Amino acid sequence: xxxxxxxxxxxxxxxxxxxxxxxxxxxxxxxxxxxxxxxxxxxxxxxxxxxxxxxxxxxxxxxxxxxxxxxxxxxxxxxxxxxxxxxxxxxxxxxxxxxxxxxxxxxxxxxxxxxxxxxxxxxxxxxxxxxxxxxxxxxxxxxxxxxxxxxxxxxxxxxxxxxxxxxxxxxxxxxxxxxxxxxxxxxxxxxxxxxxxxxxxxxxxxxxxxxxxxxxxxxxxxxxxxxxxxxxxxxxxxxxxxxxxxxxxxxxxxxxxxxxxxxxxxxxxxxxxxxxxxxxxxxxxxxxxxxxxxxxxxxxxxxxx
Numbered sequence: 665x666x667x668x669x670x671x672x673x674x675x676x677x678x679x680x681x682x683x684x685x686x687x688x689x690x691x692x693x694x695x696x697x698x699x700x701x702x703x704x705x706x707x708x709x710x711x712x713x714x715x716x717x718x719x720x721x722x723x724x725x726x727x728x729x730x731x732x733x734x735x736x737x738x739x740x741x742x743x744x745x746x747x748x749x750x751x752x753x754x755x756x757x758x759x760x761x762x763x764x765x766x767x768x769x770x771x772x773x774x775x776x777x778x779x780x781x782x783x784x785x786x787x788x789x790x791x792x793x794x795x796x797x798x799x800x801x802x803x804x805x806x807x808x809x810x811x812x813x814x815x816x817x818x819x820x821x822x823x824x825x826x827x828x829x830x831x832x833x834x835x836x837x838x839x840x841x842x843x844x845x846x847x848x849x850x851x852x853x854x855x856x857x858x859x860x861x862x863x864x865x866x867x868x869x870x871x872x873x874x875x876x877x878x879x880x881x882x883x884x885x886x887x888x889x890x891x892x893x894x895x896x897x898x899x900x901x902x903x904x905x906x907x908x909x910x911x912x913x914x915x916x917x918x919x920x921x922x923x924x925x926x927x928x929x930x931x932x933x934x935x936x937x938x939x940x941x942x943x944x945x946x947x948x949x950x951x952x953x954x955x956x957x958x959x960x961x962x963x964x965x966x967x968x969x
Contacts, residue, residue: 697816698926699726707736710743728938745799745961771956781947783884784919790841796965802930809951820918821880835868870968
């Protein structure tokens with residue numbers, strides 16, 4: 665059932681009563697993340713400053729927004745996403761030559777199952793400045809399967825035990841494309857990929873630049889802590905190895921907690937808009953050899969702090 669937007673007591677009050685236009689309805693999908701929007705056309709939002717501003721406020725509150733029956737053009741898709749900021753290409757797939765910034769993620773009949781999307785991850789944290797977010801459209805989807813899951817990593821941080829939050833407050837970690845996308849490449853190509861995209865270092869707990877929320881910022885691209893081996897953490901070698909690895913694995917595992925998640929079933933011309941700074945996601949790969957075609961506009965982000 666649709667409801668009036670009410671901010672969580674422990675989250676920023678980003679949407680005030682009476683702010684939304686009467687035609688816009690936002691229906692929360694879980695208690696912690698995600699809302700479906702009704703009465704909104706993203707083509708209109710690509711041209712309307714006030715409408716876009718309302719959608720952005722909702723995005724900051726719910727972290728991922730969903731819409732169905734959005735029969736808009738690729739140009740409107742790009743125009744809407746560009747309102748959030750500059751768009752970026754995918755390092756492997758590139759982008760549509762006629763619509764720069766629009767990446768076609770097509771899993772077709774001749775595609776083979778792969779193991780990159782079906783891991784809980786935050787997009788491109790191996791970049792010094794990971795994406796701010798993305799606007800993803802479903803072009804074609806299986807009759808059953810191919811859902812996507814998103815996770816609220818601000819909630820994951822808030823519900824960590826206090827002693828863990830204290831332990832990780834100043835930790836930093838390395839994120840690598842070489843150890844993930846590059847792992848299947850021949851050695852020289854893998855090294856070339858790392859030279860192009862050197863490992864990035866980010867805080868384990870980042871601050872959202874717009875809401876001020878603290879966010880647990882480790883995922884499947886994270887390889888290790890870079891400043892753990894200090895006297896306050898390490899007495900003997902086993903405190904570091906496997907101690908640091910155990911802590912990192914524990915933190916990464918928080919994204920798998922169902923209470924922090926929302927799951928979306930795709931239909932043609934449905935959209936998801938997500939804040940990559942405060943979420944992770946997982947593309948469920950249960951549909952091969954069926955066809956699944958998506959088009960994504962990724963938005964350039966800032967350096968985590």
